[in-house]
Amino acid sequence: xxxxxxxxxxxxxxxxxxSTALFAVGLALTYAPGAEPTSTVDLISDLPxxxxxxxxxxxxxxxxxxxxxxxxxxVARILVCALVFLANRDLRFALLSFVVLSIIxxxxxxxxxxxxxxxx
Amino acid sequence: MAPIAxxxxxxxxxxxAGFFGALLGFGGGIFIVPILALYLGLPIQQAIAASIASVxxxxxxxxxxxxxxxxxxxxxxxxxxxxxxxxAVTGSLLALLLSGWLLYMVFSLLLVYLAAAAFRTRGLDExxxxxxxxxxxxxxxxxxxxDIRGIYFDQAEAAKVEYVVTTAGSGSLFSYVAGVGSGLLGxxxxxxxxxxxxxYMNVPLKAAIGTSKFMIGVTAATSALLFLxxxxxxxxxxxxxxxxxxxxxxxxxxxxxxxxxxxxxxxxVALMAYLGYAMAARGLALSVGVHLPTLSVGGS
Numbered sequence: 134x135x136x137x138x139x140x141x142x143x144x145x146x147x148x149x150x151x152s153t154a155l156f157a158v159g160l161a162l163t164y165a166p167g168a169e170p171t172s173t174v175d176l177i178s179d180l181p182x183x184x185x186x187x188x189x190x191x192x193x194x195x196x197x198x199x200x201x202x203x204x205x206x207x208v209a210r211i212l213v214c215a216l217v218f219l220a221n222r223d224l225r226f227a228l229l230s231f232v233v234l235s236i237i238x239x240x241x242x243x244x245x246x247x248x249x250x251x252x253x
Numbered sequence: 254m255a256p257i258a259x260x261x262x263x264x265x266x267x268x269x270a271g272f273f274g275a276l277l278g279f280g281g282g283i284f285i286v287p288i289l290a291l292y293l294g295l296p297i298q299q300a301i302a303a304s305i306a307s308v309x310x311x312x313x314x315x316x317x318x319x320x321x322x323x324x325x326x327x328x329x330x331x332x333x334x335x336x337x338x339x340x341a342v343t344g345s346l347l348a349l350l351l352s353g354w355l356l357y358m359v360f361s362l363l364l365v366y367l368a369a370a371a372f373r374t375r376g377l378d379e380x381x382x383x384x385x386x387x388x389x390x391x392x393x394x395x396x397x398x399x400d401i402r403g404i405y406f407d408q409a410e411a412a413k414v415e416y417v418v419t420t421a422g423s424g425s426l427f428s429y430v431a432g433v434g435s436g437l438l439g440x441x442x443x444x445x446x447x448x449x450x451x452x453y454m455n456v457p458l459k460a461a462i463g464t465s466k467f468m469i470g471v472t473a474a475t476s477a478l479l480f481l482x483x484x485x486x487x488x489x490x491x492x493x494x495x496x497x498x499x500x501x502x503x504x505x506x507x508x509x510x511x512x513x514x515x516x517x518x519x520x521x522v523a524l525m526a527y528l529g530y531a532m533a534a535r536g537l538a539l540s541v542g543v544h545l546p547t548l549s550v551g552g553s
Binding site for chain 2: 137142146148151156157159160164193196197198200201203204205214216218225230232233237241244245248
């Protein structure tokens with residue numbers, strides 16, 4: 134039987150380490166002596182620009198990618214929970230995990246499509 | 254401001270919020286938003302977006318450490334996340350219909366009530382340890398069907414703690430309300446969930462803190478995706494804060510399991526009392542224009 138704690142721990146640590154390392158690299162490149170001033174990249178409307186920026190090691194693209202990894206880590210760990218519970222035939226908790234995942238994905242997609250910003 | 258200050262100050266703010274957030278199971282936005290807005294001059298929307306990103310960073314760092322120590326109860330988290338995310342969606346819809354000042358007053362009363370309840374039960378964990386109540390309780394109804402159990406090593410007590418989750422109904426109701434608060438007012442609701450799990454669901458305080466820390470990233474992820482898509486979440490601002498909260502939360506998780514439950518609970522009482530006061534102040538400012546001194550700016 135797969136250990137849900139071990140797999141969830143792995144996802145969280147990889148997400149945390151990758152985003153923190155990329156944040157550090159992005160900041161170092163941004164404020165390095167002689168670095169050119171940069172602007173942020175809009176991820177949703179300019180995904181090809183982000184990929185191109187990553188290939189060129191542009192600080193703004195690295196920082197955007199780090200933010201995306203950070204934000205998607207909790208979503209990935211719910212997916213992992215759902216799959217592990219399913220593999221372990223623990224159908225109650227697999228179902229609950231999929232419900233959480235569907236609420237998040239639906240809310241995020243609706244928000245993006247309708248251009249909704251969270252309340253401040 | 255010099256580049257080094259642009260990195261170091263947000264990093265220190267993040268480290269402070271991450272440390273206390275990991276100790277008590279909350280996000281830390283209550284500290285981060287006003288400091289970024291008031292002292293670093295960021296627009297309020299950008300400060301809130303950066304704070305949401307830092308909540309995810311602290312949840313990834315704190316959650317991973319608590320999962321490794323088995324203090325987080327993953328099954329309990331998944332069950333309560335259904336209630337919290339459903340509550341957050343409800344809250345977002347209700348925000349379109351209800352007046353802000355009334356909501357702040359209602360949540361202020363709820364927090365003051367929970368702070369008082371937590372203060373009255375400040376020796377609850379020690380009493381339950383003494384009579385083995387965490388292990389011997391019998392789950393009924395929904396909790397019986399879910400059959401959630403947990404075991405972790407408490408370093409302050411130098412003992413293994415076993416527990417069984419009871420009365421899932423009231424815990425899920427409080428988590429739903431915490432989610433509504435998140436959707437309506439932008440508060441994460443971590444302290445509400447910690448208190449509800451400990452008081453009503455037979456979950457030891459440290460397991461409640463570890464489980465809440467793990468959960469808050471999920472609630473924040475939806476908002477963060479929307480902020481990112483709309484361009485409000487500026488990675489240049491978020492990066493140093495997230496590095497700081499990750500370091501602070503890692504240190505906080507190390508400290509939490511070494512502290513006595515009573516110390517953690519009294520700190521939680523103080524935090525909830527302040528949050529209740531800050532929300533009442535915000536409600537009064539919106540309703541009758543009276544401004545009481547608080548750290549908060551724009552939201553709570």
